[in-house]
Amino acid sequence: MADVITPMMQQYQRLRGSVPADVLLLFRLGDFYELFFEDAKEAAGLLNVALTKRNGVPMCGVPYHAAQNYIAKLIKAGKRVAICDQTSEPRPGRIVTRDITQIISAGTVSELGLLEAKRANYLGAIYEYESASPARTIFGFAYADLTTGEFRLMQLSTNGALADELARVGPSEILVSEEQREVFAWIEHALVHDSYAFLPEQAAFTLCEHFKTKSLDGFGCAEMPAAIGAAGAIIHYLKHQLRRKIDHLSSLRCESANDHVVLDAATQTNLDLVESRGARDTSLLAVLDRTMTPMGGRKLRSWILQPLRDLNELNCRQQVIADLLHESDLLGSLRSALKSIRDVERAAGRLSQASGNARDLVTLKNSLQQTPGLKAELGKLIERIEFGKGSGIPPCDALNSVEAAVPAATELPTRLPPRKRSEFAASLAEHLQNEIAEMPELAAKLQRAVVDDAPLALKEGGIFRDSFDAQLDELRNASRDGTPELKEMEAKILGADERARNLEYSLFQKLREEALMELGPLQKTAGAIATLDAICSLAEAARLFHYCRPRLNESLRLTIRDGRHPVLDQNLVEEKFVPNDTELDGDKLRLAIITGPNMAGKSTYIRQVALIVLMAQIGSFVPATSAEIGLVDRIFTRVGASDDLSRGQSTFMVEMNETANIVNNATERSLIILDEIGRGTSTFDGLSIAWSVAEFLHDRIKARTLFATHYHELTKLAVERKGVVNFNVAVREWNEQIIFLRKIVPGGADKSYGIQVARLAG
Numbered sequence: 001m002a003d004v005i006t007p008m009m010q011q012y013q014r015l016r017g018s019v020p021a022d023v024l025l026l027f028r029l030g031d032f033y034e035l036f037f038e039d040a041k042e043a044a045g046l047l048n049v050a051l052t053k054r055n056g057v058p059m060c061g062v063p064y065h066a067a068q069n070y071i072a073k074l075i076k077a078g079k080r081v082a083i084c085d086q087t088s089e090p091r092p093g094r095i096v097t098r099d100i101t102q103i104i105s106a107g108t109v110s111e112l113g114l115l116e117a118k119r120a121n122y123l124g125a126i127y128e129y130e131s132a133s134p135a136r137t138i139f140g141f142a143y144a145d146l147t148t149g150e151f152r153l154m155q156l157s158t159n160g161a162l163a164d165e166l167a168r169v170g171p172s173e174i175l176v177s178e179e180q181r182e183v184f185a186w187i188e189h190a191l192v193h194d195s196y197a198f199l200p201e202q203a204a205f206t207l208c209e210h211f212k213t214k215s216l217d218g219f220g221c222a223e224m225p226a227a228i229g230a231a232g233a234i235i236h237y238l239k240h241q242l243r244r245k246i247d248h249l250s251s252l253r254c255e256s257a258n259d260h261v262v263l264d265a266a267t268q269t270n271l272d273l274v275e276s277r278g279a280r281d282t283s284l285l286a287v288l289d290r291t292m293t294p295m296g297g298r299k300l301r302s303w304i305l306q307p308l309r310d311l312n313e314l315n316c317r318q319q320v321i322a323d324l325l326h327e328s329d330l331l332g333s334l335r336s337a338l339k340s341i342r343d344v345e346r347a348a349g350r351l352s353q354a355s356g357n358a359r360d361l362v363t364l365k366n367s368l369q370q371t372p373g374l375k376a377e378l379g380k381l382i383e384r385i386e387f388g389k390g391s392g393i394p395p396c397d398a399l400n401s402v403e404a405a406v407p408a409a410t411e412l413p414t415r416l417p418p419r420k421r422s423e424f425a426a427s428l429a430e431h432l433q434n435e436i437a438e439m440p441e442l443a444a445k446l447q448r449a450v451v452d453d454a455p456l457a458l459k460e461g462g463i464f465r466d467s468f469d470a471q472l473d474e475l476r477n478a479s480r481d482g483t484p485e486l487k488e489m490e491a492k493i494l495g496a497d498e499r500a501r502n503l504e505y506s507l508f509q510k511l512r513e514e515a516l517m518e519l520g521p522l523q524k525t526a527g528a529i530a531t532l533d534a535i536c537s538l539a540e541a542a543r544l545f546h547y548c549r550p551r552l553n554e555s556l557r558l559t560i561r562d563g564r565h566p567v568l569d570q571n572l573v574e575e576k577f578v579p580n581d582t583e584l585d586g587d588k589l590r591l592a593i594i595t596g597p598n599m600a601g602k603s604t605y606i607r608q609v610a611l612i613v614l615m616a617q618i619g620s621f622v623p624a625t626s627a628e629i630g631l632v633d634r635i636f637t638r639v640g641a642s643d644d645l646s647r648g649q650s651t652f653m654v655e656m657n658e659t660a661n662i663v664n665n666a667t668e669r670s671l672i673i674l675d676e677i678g679r680g681t682s683t684f685d686g687l688s689i690a691w692s693v694a695e696f697l698h699d700r701i702k703a704r705t706l707f708a709t710h711y712h713e714l715t716k717l718a719v720e721r722k723g724v725v726n727f728n729v730a731v732r733e734w735n736e737q738i739i740f741l742r743k744i745v746p747g748g749a750d751k752s753y754g755i756q757v758a759r760l761a762g
Contacts, residue, residue, distance in 0.1 A: 007095045009057075012036060015084055015100060020241070023080045023103060026071070032061040033070075033083075046077045068113045071104060075114060078189055080105040102355060103242045105191075107173025110147050110350050117343065118289070118297025120145045124171030125233045126162065127198045128183050129226035140226030143169050144234050146353065148298075148345040149248040149523055151234075153227040154255040160264075160661065161257060167265035168305045175233050193237050200225035203232020210235050211252070220254040227254075248352035248519060261307035261617055262634040266658055270639040270673075271610055272567070273304050282567050284611060288620065290540040292338035295345050295526055296533025303534060307617035309631055314552055317535060317619025322549055324539040331539055333377045338533050340370045345526040351512050352519060361511055364522075371525070538620045545570065547621035550612075555630040556586025556668070558613070558704050564623040565608040566615065578742035579624070582609050584704040586630070586668065590723030591698045593715055594708045595749035600729035601742045602708035603639065606673045609706055610635055613671055632671045632704075636662045639675040652680030659689075663696055672697060672705040679710075687711050698723055715748035 005013075016025050016036075024043055026033035035043045036059050044051035044060040047070050051060050062070040074081050081104045088097040104114075107123030115121055124143040131138055139162045142153035156162045166174070166187075176183075176190045177198040184190055196202055207216060207228065216222045221231075231252065238244040268274070274285040285304055291297040308314050324331040347363040350356035515522070541547065545566075562579035569577045578601075583589055594602050612622045616629045638658045659677060666672055677693055678686025690711050697705050698721055707714070718724040728749040730741040 009036075011095065011098060015098065019082045019100060019103065020080070023082045024074060025082045025084055026062075026067070027084045028064065028086050028098065029061070031064050033064060033067050034059055034061040042079075043074065046079070047073055068111055071111075072114045075104065075106050075109060078106070100243065102244070105173055105242070107171060108146050108238070108242060108244065109172075110346070110353060110355050112343075112346065115147065115346075117294040118291070119301060120150070120298050121147055122169055122171040123173050123175070123234060123238075124166070124169065125175035125193075125198075125230040125237075126166075126184060126187075127177060127226050127229035127233065128180055129200065129229060131225075138226045140224070140228065140230035141165055141169075142227060142231035142234055143171050144238075144249060146238070146244070146246065146249075147349045148526075149250065149349055149352070150253075151231070151249045151251065152253045152255050153221060153224070153231045154257065155224045155227040156257060160665070161262075164262055164264045165257065167268055168263060175230075175237055177229075177233070193233055193241070197233045197236035198229040200229045200232075203229045203236075206232040206235050207252070210239075210246075210249070216252075219252045221252065224254070245352070245354050247516075248349055248523070250520065250523075259309060261309060261614070261632060263305065263307075263614075264636070264661065266639075266661075267610075267635050267637045268305065270637040271607060271614070271635075273614075274301055280571075282571055284566060284615075287545075287566050287570055288538060288541045288615075290335075290537040290544075291533045292335055292536075293341050293529060293533050294343040295530035296338070296537060299530040299534040300537055303618040304614070307614055308619065309617070309633060311552060311554065311631065314617065314619050314631075317538075318549055318552075318621070320535055321539045321542060321619070321621060324536065325543055328543065330377065330380055331536060331543070333380070334374070334532070335536050335540065337370060337374045337377055338529070338536065341367045341374075341529060344368075344522065344529070348515070348519060348522045348526065352516055356512065358508060361508070361515065364515055374529070535619075538618075542621035545623060548624050548626055550616040550622050550624070550627035550629050552616060552629055552631060556584075556704065557628055557630045558582060558584040558609070558671070559626075559628040560609065560612055560622075560624050561627065562625040563608055563612055563627070565604055566611055566623045568604060568608075569623055580605055580608070580742075580744040582744075584706075586702065586704055588723055589725050590702060591694065591705045591707060591717070591721075592725055592727055593694070593717060593748070594706060594727045594729070594744070595710070595712055595715060596729030597731060597738070597740075597749070598710075600731060600740050602729055603675050605729070605744055606675060606706040606708050607637075607639070610637060610671060610673045631669070633667055633669040634665070635671045635673070636666055637673040637675075638662060638677065639673065650680065655680050656689075659693060663693065663701070666697070666701045666703050668702045670701070670703040672701075672703050674705065674707040674709075676709060677707075687713055690714060691717075694724075695721075712748060718748075 012025075012027055015027070016039075019025060024035060024039045026035060028034075034040075036057055038058075040051060040058045040060045043049070047060070047062065049060050049062060049070075051058060053059065071081055071083075082100050083102050083104065084098050085101045086096045087099050090096055104111075105123075107121065109115055109121060122143040122145050124141065127140040129138050129140060130136075136157070139156045139159065140153065141156060141162060142151075144151040154165065156165060174184075174187055174190050175193045176187070177195045178192050179195040180198075181190065181192050197206070204216060208214060211219075216228065221227055235246070235249070238246050238249075263273070269277075272283045274283055276282040276286070285301060288304070289297060289300055291300055324334075342363045344364060344367050347356065347360040347367075351360050351364075560582040563582055564577055564579050584592060594606065596602050612624065612627065613629055613632060614635060615622045616627065617631065638655065655677065659674075662672060662674075674693075678689040680686070681689075690709060691714060694707060694714060694717055697703060697707075698717070702723075715726045718726045726746065726748040727744050728747055730743040730745050731749075732739045732741060
């Protein structure tokens with residue numbers, strides 16, 4: 001390092017000391033962001049850029065105009081990045097003032113280029129709390145998406161339940177208390193934060209201060225100390241360590257795991273719900289996602305990972321899908337209107353964090369201009385149903401049951417005449433109309449200020465109409481005035497340009513403030529549009545793939561006629577998918593033992609049943625000719641065989657852990673999918689384990705269970721127990737070869753066909 005520290009380097013060291021040691025500081029110098037000392041050494045390797053020295057100081061840099069690409073690489077490498085920008089214009093003989101403008105981490109990214117459009121980006125926090133009365137350990141979990149303003153919390157009774165929720169939400173970053181880092185050592189890349197921020201009393205104060213309330217009673221979480229600890233830590237971390245403006249985190253939603261179907265990490269992976277393990281995207285989400293907006297895509301993803309258990313809400317989603325299918329031209333019109341709407345949620349989120357730019361105003365302007373057309377299409381839905389052109393499905397209390405899916409509407413009177421109508425579809429449409437009722441006025445303000453060809457204007461340097469402010473015109477004209485003296489002219493031009501830029505930025509800030517005055521309605525509008533888009537997506541999938549509306553109830557029945565695997569039905573190329581029936585009732589047909597050779601289709605069939613049940617419990621239609629489904633509380637899957645080398649667990653240990661999770665947590669209302677148990681040990685031991693598990697599930701748990709196995713001995717259970725039934729996958733022999741018929745038929749398999757299957761494999 002140089003003996004004499006320059007003023008600029010003194011400034012750097014002061015700013016570097018103001019951020020945590022593990023944060024990389026990008027220091028703006030002209031057209032580059034520079035990194036120095038240890039930051040430079042680490043970043044040069046991660047970014048594959050040259051590491052140099054100046055006056056003995058290690059340094060590397062990246063171009064300012066391409067900084068987002070480099071920041072993305074650092075974030076993906078698990079680093080946090082502080083951005084230090086110039087806050088004054090360069091002046092001869094004066095050092096440029098600089099300040100930390102933002103600290104970016106995986107859970108707090110807001111720039112579009114660093115985000116997946118149809119996937120939420122959550123910052124999570126977890127906290128273990130010892131309750132005195134009654135004496136027990138409880139876990140708090142909170143998560144927030146800074147790009148949309150979503151903020152939720154919940155309290156859980158076991159470590160396993162916490163792990164299930166973490167798998168569902170998938171936070172990009174997880175905060176843990178410094179004192180509890182060992183408790184949560186099983187969480188990879190956890191971010192340690194100050195312990196006092198998690199203390200329930202301190203966290204409650206932090207939350208009340210943020211929401212400007214005297215208590216948390218209004219959020220329904222006042223008696224949830226563990227959850228409060230986690231939520232308060234998030235607010236403290238964002239405000240005090242990352243220095244974020246988070247006014248758009250304006251509400252806190254309390255969740256309960258009992259409101260939704262629980263899907264553990266194994267089930268999400270085994271069923272390929274939102275991601276597939278192959279090169280092609282063959283997930284359930286890939287089949288159902290026909291959304292037209294990023295907001296709708298995120299909403300649909302969350303529905304798939306959090307199926308409902310409320311029968312009224314499910315029936316209401318189903319009914320509006322049925323109405324849209326009956327009015328297919330209207331479905332097309334709605335989807336066409338949605339196609340022109342951009343990501344209003346994230347644009348509003350960035351503007352509220354002071355990180356938004358002119359492009360976000362353009363997004364709001366262009367998207368909000370589409371809302372009158374969207375309202376008109378919703379009006380058509382109401383009118384058609386009013387005049388008896390609807391589906392004829394009995395109405396339900398939509399206004400109450402859609403509340404969870406569509407945010408509460410602003411209290412604006414409907415302009416539609418009161419007529420006899422299908423209560424559900426009309427209520428949903430009016431809800432959405434009310435949500436977007438105030439938006440045209442904001443759109444008009446933006447229209448008056450922002451030019452029509454905004455993308456081109458952005459490239460040329462500005463988006464504001466010349467007539468928006470006469471003062472701006474005057475300053476621009478000043479830069480064109482000629483003077484005899486060259487220095488005077490240069491000073492005048494430079495001064496006018498700077499004043500013009502400052503004025504233009506002040507106009508941008510004024511427009512941003514006006515837009516943010518409507519932040520509440522903007523967020524509600526975005527939520528309503530997302531819900532409408534997700535429902536239209538499910539309706540479009542049902543139309544394209546000929547799905548049926550399942551009958552849902554509180555029974556233990558599971559009856560599916562001509563069921564199809566939703567993914568394979570659309571992706572098979574060499575053969576046509578063969579549909580199959582399913583019949584379980586929780587009593588005489590409680591446990592189905594399914595035998596048959598490898599490659600016959602056992603695994604596909606049992607996964608298919610689980611996917612159909614899950615689709616029904618997000619309110620979707622299902623791939624079958626008919627279905628009756630008694631609601632489930634959890635879906636368990638024990639599928640496949642793999643080692644977990646990172647935890648030192650063999651295939652057999654992984655299998656036993658997953659099986660133990662099922663027998664310890666399943667209830668009578670659960671659906672259990674078992675694809676082989678006991679294959680990772682000796683035949684005798686494996687058969688004994690499989691037999692014992694089957695008996696336990698039948699006798700004690702009494703859950704609806706599909707058990708695919710190669711242990712043909714298990715078919716004898718059907719003789720000993722009334723609730724066990726045998727099925728096998730039909731196979732035909734021809735010229736010493738086997739033909740897989742893919743049909744599930746009653747009875748056990750009489751042969752394993754192992755030699756023939758081996759011959760097929762070469």
